[in-house]
Amino acid sequence: MTHADTPALVWFRDDLRLADNPALTAAIESGRPLALVYCLDEETEGIRPLGGAARWWLHHSLERLSEDLAAKGHRLILRRGKAAATIERLVDELGAGAVFWNRRYGGAERAVDAALKARFKEKTVAAESRQANLLFEPWTVQTKEGQSFRVYSPFWRACLSGSPPRQPLPAPETWPKAADEVASDDLDDWKLLPRHPDWSGGLRAAWTPGEAGALQRLDDFLENGLRLYAAHRDEPAIDATSRLSPHLRFGEISPFQLWHAVEAASHAASPTPPRRSIDKFLSELGWREFSWHLLFHQADLATRNFQPRFDAFGWQQPVAAQLKAWQQGSTGFPIVDAGMRQLWQTGWMHNRVRMITASFLIKNLLIDWRIGEAWFWDTLVDADAANNPAGWQWVAGSGADAAPYFRIFNPIRQGETYDSKGDYVRAFVPELANRSAAEIHGKTPSAAGDYPAPIVDLDASRKRALAAFAALKNGDHADIPSEASSPE
Numbered sequence: 311m312t313h314a315d316t317p318a319l320v321w322f323r324d325d326l327r328l329a330d331n332p333a334l335t336a337a338i339e340s341g342r343p344l345a346l347v348y349c350l351d352e353e354t355e356g357i358r359p360l361g362g363a364a365r366w367w368l369h370h371s372l373e374r375l376s377e378d379l380a381a382k383g384h385r386l387i388l389r390r391g392k393a394a395a396t397i398e399r400l401v402d403e404l405g406a407g408a409v410f411w412n413r414r415y416g417g418a419e420r421a422v423d424a425a426l427k428a429r430f431k432e433k434t435v436a437a438e439s440r441q442a443n444l445l446f447e448p449w450t451v452q453t454k455e456g457q458s459f460r461v462y463s464p465f466w467r468a469c470l471s472g473s474p475p476r477q478p479l480p481a482p483e484t485w486p487k488a489a490d491e492v493a494s495d496d497l498d499d500w501k502l503l504p505r506h507p508d509w510s511g512g513l514r515a516a517w518t519p520g521e522a523g524a525l526q527r528l529d530d531f532l533e534n535g536l537r538l539y540a541a542h543r544d545e546p547a548i549d550a551t552s553r554l555s556p557h558l559r560f561g562e563i564s565p566f567q568l569w570h571a572v573e574a575a576s577h578a579a580s581p582t583p584p585r586r587s588i589d590k591f592l593s594e595l596g597w598r599e600f601s602w603h604l605l606f607h608q609a610d611l612a613t614r615n616f617q618p619r620f621d622a623f624g625w626q627q628p629v630a631a632q633l634k635a636w637q638q639g640s641t642g643f644p645i646v647d648a649g650m651r652q653l654w655q656t657g658w659m660h661n662r663v664r665m666i667t668a669s670f671l672i673k674n675l676l677i678d679w680r681i682g683e684a685w686f687w688d689t690l691v692d693a694d695a696a697n698n699p700a701g702w703q704w705v706a707g708s709g710a711d712a713a714p715y716f717r718i719f720n721p722i723r724q725g726e727t728y729d730s731k732g733d734y735v736r737a738f739v740p741e742l743a744n745r746s747a748a749e750i751h752g753k754t755p756s757a758a759g760d761y762p763a764p765i766v767d768l769d770a771s772r773k774r775a776l777a778a779f780a781a782l783k784n785g786d787h788a789d790i791p792s793e794a795s796s797p798e
């Protein structure tokens with residue numbers, strides 16, 4: 311066997327797809343026998359272990375990817391352990407001469423990849439990486455002064471000022487022979503699915519993980535959602551957003567595919583979606599790019615305030631009953647409760663409601679944003695290492711280009727404005743299913759039947775938050791009352 315006949319190993323990570331997978335395409339084009347691996351790394355320091363909902367998603371996504379590869383005559387090797395050692399060992403076992411992967415952008419992940427590249431260089435194993443999961447790699451977007459961006463609008467303008475994102479690659483049509491078989495873990499042994507109890511019924515009903523599910527959802531969105539996007543994307547009762555976030559999170563579809571599919575829709579059959587819907591959607595993909603830009607430049611975004619002055623903020627020790635009421639959706643504020651129950655049942659929450667529920671925790675309960683971020687991390691199927699902390703820090707005001715501290719969402723007014731008919735609340739809060747919109751979003755939320763009374767007084771908690779944030783601004787943390795009084 312010559313060196314060129316040794317296997318090529320493709321290491322799948324957050325790119326569980328065959329189409330627009332440059333690492334896979336490059337490995338196939340190398341003409342070598344092919345081996346394919348996914349490594350579950352819950353041990354490398356700094357790589358954040360997945361939360362429960364994301365583990366559920368990963369199990370099903372790997373199942374689908376294995377089936378798709380089997381249909382091409384290939385097997386997905388599953389290995390578990392510290393990625394650097396595990397992948398190196400596998401390369402040795404296979405006698406692989408080349409390794410291909412798509413780039414990752416988290417700090418610990420990049421350190422693993424860089425160390426492996428160096429190691430393979432010593433061993434004269436070719437290691438090649440490709441751009442696949444971000445449209446604009448963080449180091450390619452800089453201010454005029456050569457710095458990273460801290461504000462979204464100029465960041466996105468800078469992205470758009472260059473060449474448009476490349477066209478997506480098709481799924482490979484011709485496949486080389488498979489490398490000799492090596493051992494693989496059994497997916498079930500990873501125990502990614504919840505068992506005792508199995509809480510995943512709502513997730514199963516709501517989602518189809520995998521590349522085919524992602525493409526189906528994109529088609530649905532192009533047909534039904536995109537034309538409504540600009541006008542209705544803030545209304546949680548209307549299906550106007552793509553719900554592609556978990557598919558993007560696991561790389562079952564790429565941002566390049568989305569970009570070009572949405573652009574192509576502007577030339578498509580009638581009714582053509584309005585241009586402002588297309589631009590708005592692309593700009594939301596831009597927020598994803600921005601979050602990853604931030605994470606690339608601050609790897610500990612999930613634990614450290616982007617603005618250091620927030621380190622001195624006087625968060626309250628959470629009152630256990632209040633935190634639990636928030637998590638379970640029993641705060642007595644219908645839009646907050648609907649959102650938290652949507653999250654628990656389906657593993658997903660509408661963006662507008664993510665902002666409302668996060669603001670409620672941070673500002674009305676004065677609970678540290680990191681506690682809310684961790685809850686979302688565990689319960690979201692799209693829990694994303696960049697978008698989640700960036701979203702939480704945005705709401706807290708501690709983030710880059712964040713909401714000003716004095717912006718405190720009023721959950722009653724938010725409900726009236728964005729769920730004016732009450733349909734969203736009725737869908738997730740059965741206790742209010744027979745109430746009119748006026749009763750649901752009335753000034754005094756209804757504490758009737760089984761539905762709980764409000765856990766805080768909105769005015770008092772708002773004043774307390776304003777005092778706390780103003781104290782931070784003035785560098786004075788002395789006079790923050792310890793508890794917002796709640797009406798009895």
Ligand SMILES: Cc1cc2nc3c(=O)[nH]c(=O)nc-3n(C[C@H](O)[C@H](O)[C@H](O)COP(=O)(O)OP(=O)(O)OC[C@H]3O[C@@H](n4cnc5c(N)ncnc54)[C@H](O)[C@@H]3O)c2cc1C
Pocket residue numbers: 543551552553554555556558559594595596597598599601659660661662664665668686690692693694695697698699701702705
């Ligand atoms: C507190 C908080 C936490 C969040 N946590 C996450 C998270 O863990 N994972 C996650 O993917 N998004 C997160 N977001 C962003 C946003 O809420 C979701 O991306 C969006 O709701 C997903 O629904 P969609 O796919 O229908 O979005 P669409 O409106 O259809 O947007 C398309 C894609 O653009 C990206 N996107 C849209 N809005 C944003 C945004 N505000 N910031 C960054 N990217 C965006 C997503 O990848 C999304 O799938 C969070 C936002 C907040 C306020």
